[in-house]
Amino acid sequence: MRTGFEPTPRTTPTRYRERARYDRETVHQILDEALICHLGYLGAGGPVVLPTTHARLGETLYLHGSTGSGPVLAARAAPSGLPVCVTVTLVDGLVLARAAMHHSVNFRSVVVLGAARVVDDEAEKLRALAGLLDHLAAGRAADCRAPNARELAATGVLALDLVEVSAKVRTGAPEDDPEDCALPHWAGVVPLSVTAGAPVPAGDLDPAMPLPPYLARA
Amino acid sequence: MRTGFEPTPRTTPTRYRERARYDRETVHQILDEALICHLGYLGAGGPVVLPTTHARLGETLYLHGSTGSGPVLAARAAPSGLPVCVTVTLVDGLVLARAAMHHSVNFRSVVVLGAARVVDDEAEKLRALAGLLDHLAAGRAADCRAPNARELAATGVLALDLVEVSAKVRTGAPEDDPEDCALPHWAGVVPLSVTAGAPVPAGDLDPAMPLPPYLARA
Numbered sequence: 470m471r472t473g474f475e476p477t478p479r480t481t482p483t484r485y486r487e488r489a490r491y492d493r494e495t496v497h498q499i500l501d502e503a504l505i506c507h508l509g510y511l512g513a514g515g516p517v518v519l520p521t522t523h524a525r526l527g528e529t530l531y532l533h534g535s536t537g538s539g540p541v542l543a544a545r546a547a548p549s550g551l552p553v554c555v556t557v558t559l560v561d562g563l564v565l566a567r568a569a570m571h572h573s574v575n576f577r578s579v580v581v582l583g584a585a586r587v588v589d590d591e592a593e594k595l596r597a598l599a600g601l602l603d604h605l606a607a608g609r610a611a612d613c614r615a616p617n618a619r620e621l622a623a624t625g626v627l628a629l630d631l632v633e634v635s636a637k638v639r640t641g642a643p644e645d646d647p648e649d650c651a652l653p654h655w656a657g658v659v660p661l662s663v664t665a666g667a668p669v670p671a672g673d674l675d676p677a678m679p680l681p682p683y684l685a686r687a
Numbered sequence: 688m689r690t691g692f693e694p695t696p697r698t699t700p701t702r703y704r705e706r707a708r709y710d711r712e713t714v715h716q717i718l719d720e721a722l723i724c725h726l727g728y729l730g731a732g733g734p735v736v737l738p739t740t741h742a743r744l745g746e747t748l749y750l751h752g753s754t755g756s757g758p759v760l761a762a763r764a765a766p767s768g769l770p771v772c773v774t775v776t777l778v779d780g781l782v783l784a785r786a787a788m789h790h791s792v793n794f795r796s797v798v799v800l801g802a803a804r805v806v807d808d809e810a811e812k813l814r815a816l817a818g819l820l821d822h823l824a825a826g827r828a829a830d831c832r833a834p835n836a837r838e839l840a841a842t843g844v845l846a847l848d849l850v851e852v853s854a855k856v857r858t859g860a861p862e863d864d865p866e867d868c869a870l871p872h873w874a875g876v877v878p879l880s881v882t883a884g885a886p887v888p889a890g891d892l893d894p895a896m897p898l899p900p901y902l903a904r905a
Contacts, residue, residue, distance in 0.1 A: 516729050539701065567832050656889040671860045674874050
């Protein structure tokens with residue numbers, strides 16, 4: 470069992486320090502539950518933030534994109550890796566306080582800082598791509614047509630080791646100042662969650678094809 | 688009626704150009720529906736991406752934070768505004784194709800590029816803060832205790848004009864290559880949506896306090 474992440478100046482919040490978490494279990498759980506992340510890097514024209522899917526395998530976060538996409542090209546051009554910030558956020562609720570100032574959102578987020586490297590090792594690349602599929606639906610990588618040589622060549626995979634990492638978590642009720650609590654305004658939390666609807670088969674799918682178990686569970 | 692956003696090299700995608708949208712209606716709708724955005728800027732130690740709430744008022748996007756927070760300090764220190772990238776993403780579904788390569792996510796995203804300025808004008812600041820509350824729950828700004836002078840002084844508001852903006856939208860079924868369509872793998876879309884649960888009153892709320900109409904609707 471490895472210990473938690475070591476806080477650094479960049480992963481120590483300036484406010485709400487009690488919301489910061491550095492234990493691996495919390496970090497892993499947030500990364501695994503979130504379907505997408507937001508990848509930030511410095512492009513030629515300034516900061517860029519792109520939504521993309523991710524997968525955590527052990528202590529490494531993998532992202533992918535076309536070999537011609539901005540972040541893959543930028544990482545390829547960066548000899549010691551591309552400085553990035555990958556942020557993942559789950560929104561769990563609206564927090565309504567009596568005071569405007571104390572309104573908030575219940576959330577769980579993870580920020581991963583570091584240098585992303587292009588994965589050239591084929592075995593690692595295949596593992597990462599399988600991880601990305603299993604992140605969408607656990608078990609899917611074994612139940613689809615694997616990438617061929619042409620597709621693999623067209624896909625870039627980025628790896629970011631989980632070293633400089635922090636989570637932030639806000640839960641629970643609003644925190645109004647005592648003098649505001651008698652004000653005639655409703656206060657509380659509206660829980661929010663992501664819900665999966667009934668799967669919609671592709672129009673050209675054989676109607677006899679059963680729903681795979683990993684989707685029936687979802 | 689203003690025309691759409693003018694594409695620039697930074698807002699023209701390198702791939703899937705057919706997914707790009709520049710019309711204001713699409714952009715506004717995505718910004719308004721998304722509860723949070725991801726704000727990217729170049730911090731002292733490299734790129735930073737932070738989740739935060741936002742509000743669009745006309746053709747300006749407003750964000751806020753403590754006056755001591757990283758982005759507010761950085762914007763205060765940037766005489767011609769802080770170069771930022773604000774990205775908003777709504778995830779609408781998992782797209783499962785027969786081929787690993789064609790898996791995807793249905794999504795709607797907006798990327799706003801530009802220089803964020805600190806709002807010092809008090810009327811604009813109050814309008815922005817009200818907009819942020821109404822973005823959480825439409826009508827809430829008029830139904831809470833307004834910020835006092837001390838709270839206003841502790842809060843920084845950033846404004847980012849909607850000038851260099853693009854949306855990206857993926858909808859619908861997976862797009863497998865014809866030769867893969869007979870493969871024995873389920874293909875289709877799992878719709879995803881954000882659902883609000885029953886509001887949870889604060890423990891110290893007067894039980895006689897009715898749920899406000901703007902929450903009853905949600």
